[in-house]
Amino acid sequence: MVALVAIVAVLLIVISAVQTLKIAELWAINKGKVIYEVTKKQNKTQALLMLVFLVAYFAFFAWQVWKWGDLMLPVSASEHGVVTDRLLNITYAFIIPVFVITHIFLFWFAYKYAYNPNRKAVFFSHSNKLELIWTIIPSIALTVLILFGLSSWNEIMTPVDSEKEHVLIEIQAQQFSWNARYAGTDEKLGRAGVEFIEGVNAMGIDIKDENSKDDKIVRGEIHLPVGVPVQFVFRSIDVIHSAYMPHFRAQMNCVPGVKTQFNFVPSITTEDMKKITNNEDFNYILLCNKICGAAHYNMQMDIIVESKEDYEKWLAEQKQFAEN
Amino acid sequence: MSATHHHHEEQDFLFKYIFSQDHKMISKQFLITGFLMGFIGMVMSTLFRLQLGFPGESFWAIDFFLGSWAENGVMAPDKYLALVTMHGTIMVFFLLTAGLSGTFSNLLIPLQIGARDMASGFLNMLSYWFFFVSTIIMLISLGVEGGSASAGWTIYPPLSALPQAIPGSGLGMTLWLVAMAIFIASSLLGSLNYIVTILNLRTKGMTMTRLPLTIWAFLVTAILGVLSFPVLLSAALLLIFDRSFGTSFYLSDIYIGGQVLEHSGGSPILFEHLFWFLGHPEVYIVLLPALGITSEIVSTMSRKPIFGYRAMVTSILAIAFLSVIVWGHHMFVTGMNPFLGAVFTFTTLLIAIPSAVKVFNYITTLWKGNIIFSPAMLFSIGLVSTFISGGVTGLILGDSALDINIHDTYFVVGHFHIVMGLSAIFGMFAGVYHWFPKMFGRMMNNTIGFFHFWITIVCAYGVFFPMHFLGLAGVPRRYYTNSEFPLFDNMLDINELVTWFAIVAAFAQLLFVFNFFYSALRGPRSSQNPWRANSLEWTAPVEHIHGNWPGEIPEVHRWAYDYSKVDENGEYVSGEDFISQVVPLGPNEKDGGH
Amino acid sequence: MTSITLNNNDYKKEIKQKTAKPLLWIGLMSIVMFFAGLTSAVIVSKGTAVWETIQIPSAFAISTVFILLSSLTFYLGERSIKNNQLAKAKVFVLATLVLGLLFTVTQYIAWTDLYKNGVVWAGSESSAAGSYFYALTALHLLHLLGGLISLLVVSFKTIKEKYNAENLLGVQLSSTYWHFLTALWVYLYLFLIFIA
Numbered sequence A: 001m002v003a004l005v006a007i008v009a010v011l012l013i014v015i016s017a018v019q020t021l022k023i024a025e026l027w028a029i030n031k032g033k034v035i036y037e038v039t040k041k042q043n044k045t046q047a048l049l050m051l052v053f054l055v056a057y058f059a060f061f062a063w064q065v066w067k068w069g070d071l072m073l074p075v076s077a078s079e080h081g082v083v084t085d086r087l088l089n090i091t092y093a094f095i096i097p098v099f100v101i102t103h104i105f106l107f108w109f110a111y112k113y114a115y116n117p118n119r120k121a122v123f124f125s126h127s128n129k130l131e132l133i134w135t136i137i138p139s140i141a142l143t144v145l146i147l148f149g150l151s152s153w154n155e156i157m158t159p160v161d162s163e164k165e166h167v168l169i170e171i172q173a174q175q176f177s178w179n180a181r182y183a184g185t186d187e188k189l190g191r192a193g194v195e196f197i198e199g200v201n202a203m204g205i206d207i208k209d210e211n212s213k214d215d216k217i218v219r220g221e222i223h224l225p226v227g228v229p230v231q232f233v234f235r236s237i238d239v240i241h242s243a244y245m246p247h248f249r250a251q252m253n254c255v256p257g258v259k260t261q262f263n264f265v266p267s268i269t270t271e272d273m274k275k276i277t278n279n280e281d282f283n284y285i286l287l288c289n290k291i292c293g294a295a296h297y298n299m300q301m302d303i304i305v306e307s308k309e310d311y312e313k314w315l316a317e318q319k320q321f322a323e324n
Numbered sequence B: 001m002s003a004t005h006h007h008h009e010e011q012d013f014l015f016k017y018i019f020s021q022d023h024k025m026i027s028k029q030f031l032i033t034g035f036l037m038g039f040i041g042m043v044m045s046t047l048f049r050l051q052l053g054f055p056g057e058s059f060w061a062i063d064f065f066l067g068s069w070a071e072n073g074v075m076a077p078d079k080y081l082a083l084v085t086m087h088g089t090i091m092v093f094f095l096l097t098a099g100l101s102g103t104f105s106n107l108l109i110p111l112q113i114g115a116r117d118m119a120s121g122f123l124n125m126l127s128y129w130f131f132f133v134s135t136i137i138m139l140i141s142l143g144v145e146g147g148s149a150s151a152g153w154t155i156y157p158p159l160s161a162l163p164q165a166i167p168g169s170g171l172g173m174t175l176w177l178v179a180m181a182i183f184i185a186s187s188l189l190g191s192l193n194y195i196v197t198i199l200n201l202r203t204k205g206m207t208m209t210r211l212p213l214t215i216w217a218f219l220v221t222a223i224l225g226v227l228s229f230p231v232l233l234s235a236a237l238l239l240i241f242d243r244s245f246g247t248s249f250y251l252s253d254i255y256i257g258g259q260v261l262e263h264s265g266g267s268p269i270l271f272e273h274l275f276w277f278l279g280h281p282e283v284y285i286v287l288l289p290a291l292g293i294t295s296e297i298v299s300t301m302s303r304k305p306i307f308g309y310r311a312m313v314t315s316i317l318a319i320a321f322l323s324v325i326v327w328g329h330h331m332f333v334t335g336m337n338p339f340l341g342a343v344f345t346f347t348t349l350l351i352a353i354p355s356a357v358k359v360f361n362y363i364t365t366l367w368k369g370n371i372i373f374s375p376a377m378l379f380s381i382g383l384v385s386t387f388i389s390g391g392v393t394g395l396i397l398g399d400s401a402l403d404i405n406i407h408d409t410y411f412v413v414g415h416f417h418i419v420m421g422l423s424a425i426f427g428m429f430a431g432v433y434h435w436f437p438k439m440f441g442r443m444m445n446n447t448i449g450f451f452h453f454w455i456t457i458v459c460a461y462g463v464f465f466p467m468h469f470l471g472l473a474g475v476p477r478r479y480y481t482n483s484e485f486p487l488f489d490n491m492l493d494i495n496e497l498v499t500w501f502a503i504v505a506a507f508a509q510l511l512f513v514f515n516f517f518y519s520a521l522r523g524p525r526s527s528q529n530p531w532r533a534n535s536l537e538w539t540a541p542v543e544h545i546h547g548n549w550p551g552e553i554p555e556v557h558r559w560a561y562d563y564s565k566v567d568e569n570g571e572y573v574s575g576e577d578f579i580s581q582v583v584p585l586g587p588n589e590k591d592g593g594h
Numbered sequence C: 001m002t003s004i005t006l007n008n009n010d011y012k013k014e015i016k017q018k019t020a021k022p023l024l025w026i027g028l029m030s031i032v033m034f035f036a037g038l039t040s041a042v043i044v045s046k047g048t049a050v051w052e053t054i055q056i057p058s059a060f061a062i063s064t065v066f067i068l069l070s071s072l073t074f075y076l077g078e079r080s081i082k083n084n085q086l087a088k089a090k091v092f093v094l095a096t097l098v099l100g101l102l103f104t105v106t107q108y109i110a111w112t113d114l115y116k117n118g119v120v121w122a123g124s125e126s127s128a129a130g131s132y133f134y135a136l137t138a139l140h141l142l143h144l145l146g147g148l149i150s151l152l153v154v155s156f157k158t159i160k161e162k163y164n165a166e167n168l169l170g171v172q173l174s175s176t177y178w179h180f181l182t183a184l185w186v187y188l189y190l191f192l193i194f195i196a
Helices: A002-030 A040-071 A079-112 A128-157 A270-277 A294-298 A308-317 B013-018 B023-053 B060-069 B077-113 B121-140 B171-200 B213-245 B268-302 B309-323 B338-350 B352-366 B375-397 B400-406 B410-440 B446-472 B486-522 C010-048 C058-082 C086-116 C128-159 C169-195
Strands: A167-174 A177-182 A216-218 A221-225 A230-236 A241-245 A250-254 A260-264 A284-288 A300-306
Touching: A002 B486, A040 A079, A040 B375, A040 B446, A040 B486, A079 A128, A079 A260, A079 B352, A079 B375, A079 B400, A128 B338, A128 B352, A128 B400, A167 A221, A167 A241, A167 A250, A177 A300, A221 A308, A230 A241, A230 A250, A250 A260, A250 B400, A270 A300, A294 B077, A300 A308, B023 B060, B023 B077, B023 B121, B023 B410, B023 B486, B060 B077, B077 B121, B077 B171, B077 B213, B077 B268, B077 B410, B121 B171, B171 B213, B171 C010, B213 B268, B213 B309, B213 C010, B213 C128, B268 B309, B268 B352, B268 B375, B268 B410, B268 C010, B309 B352, B338 B352, B338 B400, B352 B375, B375 B400, B375 B410, B375 B446, B410 B446, B410 B486, B446 B486, C010 C128, C010 C169, C058 C086, C058 C128, C058 C169, C086 C128, C086 C169, C128 C169
Parallel strands: A167 A230, A221 A300
Antiparallel strands: A167 A177, A177 A216, A230 A260, A241 A250, A241 A284, A284 A300
16 A cells, blocks of 8 residues: 555656656747757856865865764784884875865866856867876876885785794684684694584694694684784685784785785783773774675674783683693 | 668567667667666665664665565675675676666767777677676576575675575575676677777778777777686686586685585685686776766867877776786785785886876866866766775775775775766766767756756765775775674764765666656757767767768768867867867868877 | 668678678687686696696597698688689588597597596596696587587588688688687697696
């Protein structure tokens, strides 16, 4: 019944719109207008709207920055993140002026050069000089950005030197949770694979491998020592997931059949970050960032960064694999 | 060749309209089908925006449209993923590739180069009907058990290979692959025609450098298609083998549903490489025709030659060339060799250069022009704005070190929607408004057009600009709801605002739909050259003729951009502010532009 | 809307003469890219996966001989038509068809040989190398099937003497496609040796 009424209503609206339009056209023809030409008045209005839009667009941009600027991520909680955040700011310093200036030219010219029958447009069809200028200047700017970006990238993607002190953690992703395994005192992770998954051994660790014995499996939350490089190894046992730790400016896909790695040095403890963000309930978080199935939106694990002593205390309390 | 006026009622309705081999009819077929699919894609996005803006709330609209996919008016999480997958697939391929290229390449190529029709009307007809069939299959996949494909429009395996991982990866995914295989065939058939027609069937005097920029754009787009769509086909084929025959091209070491699968030795990353080898050129296949259309309209409506014609052609070629060697920027965080990542960062940032050149040239075309703000012109100016806005964020995403923290977040969603969902669709709208008289012999209503443009651009920026902030705050894409993480509690207001803008934008498109059909059926009849433009299509009679021109095909004597050309005394050379391409050069006149 | 049509359809014929070959060439380009995709898939896989060494059945070598011969006969057949030697043409074209069918048969034999040697396409016993072996050759054969259909039509028309020196576009198109399939096979065969 409701549907019928709705359909009738829509039809009535459409019919009245059609009739209104017809009437408007006949009236215009009657007045001697060519009905499909853009009139002088309309042209002036549109030109003005160009300027109005320019201002409104910039205002919208500014409003968003003002309103949401402090909802963005806090200062980087990893050492390399400080570098990439700086690179981001440098990039903004390029693109925001470009964005502003080109828009001003675009909408200002549109407004200023609206049609005037007493004026002739200028037949200016090309200028090699101009083309060179605005090819070379962007090229130089981009070269700077590229060089900056690549040196950061290289550093970030280099695995931790195994000789240096570091924490070695394997994160295993599955639909829809995370498991973590710390390499024990032997600083090696035992072999693991899907063929070993059985019952409690959800991570598929090979019991027979010597290196597995002192590995420590952790669920729900992982702890990291501040100031110590953390080397992550990522696996997945079903589909592609992605380990995303935004506060640390860290992300790496977890791919079934392929091991991936990422590393960073945590630089701010959870307690300190609570003070910085003025949020008692703050927690670092690991979330899934590659579409992985129905509950992709709720695949999370907490990350606690604490002092080295606190970390070692916590680690000592975790059970070794051999004890399970 | 002389024309004989005799009415062809004898020509079967079937062959005149349904299986037409006339490029003008085929272009309309692509347009209607493309827009229909676009409408469906838009309804999908409005529905999942309701879920994102008001998570978990019950809506009549969700219940009405989604039926069993939603319980009590709330969509199921896996069906949310089905919707985003199909939205992406439909918009990228069915609306912006087939709809955009199919319409305008078909309409404009023969008319602008001076040909009777495409090289092969038969292949052209097949191209449309394959497209139609793939549309039907894609739509059918929405109704099958388990739902449609749900692994994102990028359909990475193993998620897309295993029905145990998500229901849509069963029959729905199979139908998706079948539909896309047929779609690829359609696209290739179209591209063949476009390339050969442009290269071989130009009229006398139509040298390559006298071609309008639309033709250059369509040519390069078609070449890109020929080079990249077959690779998608190979990727899809290997996926079909993995799914249905037990091969292990992409799959290895999988434990799911309580058992270890037999697949061994494959890598999902291989799929990503093959997919994105198409996927990246694909977005330029989407964008280049829109850029070409903009060149035409900005020039015509400013009464000025397009600034830097040769630079524009070079940019199109440069963009196309570079687009083939940047695909890895979609894969920075897959664990690829860092050196590869560095190479892709380098090539990706390079694309900014020809893109910037195009933007500067559009703006310079406006400078000291005499601008008429038809709705087409508004959308073209809008395209330049959105191309700038969306393009600059590409510089952040293309930088591998920066991409680490924003890959697969809303930052990416904002970026690609602004360049595709805005720029490309604006190009399509502009093209429709501008060439409507050529397609239907009637004019669209300008007032409705003005409202359509302004509401759309304001609301569209309202939808997609805030997404950059969401992304920078760490909000991932393809999340059913952002309410499960305390980290994102502050983001819920932004989501709601975005949804409001999306709803208004969606309804605003009804203005266009109304305007389109009203004008096609009862709009005021247009003159032969209502925009007073130079290019060849406006020299063909308003009523459609098979073979386009009643007598000889006109001969071309100049390029397409002699607008406001003046002599030494500052007087218009032709007495008015445009000179058609068919007008021979005067005794002291040089061919414009050089 | 009145619809005025040009009286003569000659322009369609003229367009066809001018554009049929370029259309085919671009089509061949897309097939090249299809196999280029598969080629790079093999190369990427070879770099990452455990790679089984495969013994190439000799039947593939025999296939190669057959298809090379068939290209030769088709070339001779086309030349005969150009010289209006229709009797010779019939012989050569039919020989091409026969050789094409022999190619198909030897492909099948090669597959059964592979299977006997334990190289399986899919399932738990399969390996990447084996899967690609079957996939590449089968996909080539699929394209060849199209070539055989075209060849059938050409054979039929040659026997009916529908072609002559002025009217041989169909033969040229078919033979171009056929030579392409031969070249593609030679490339694939060498590639298979490389990946085995």
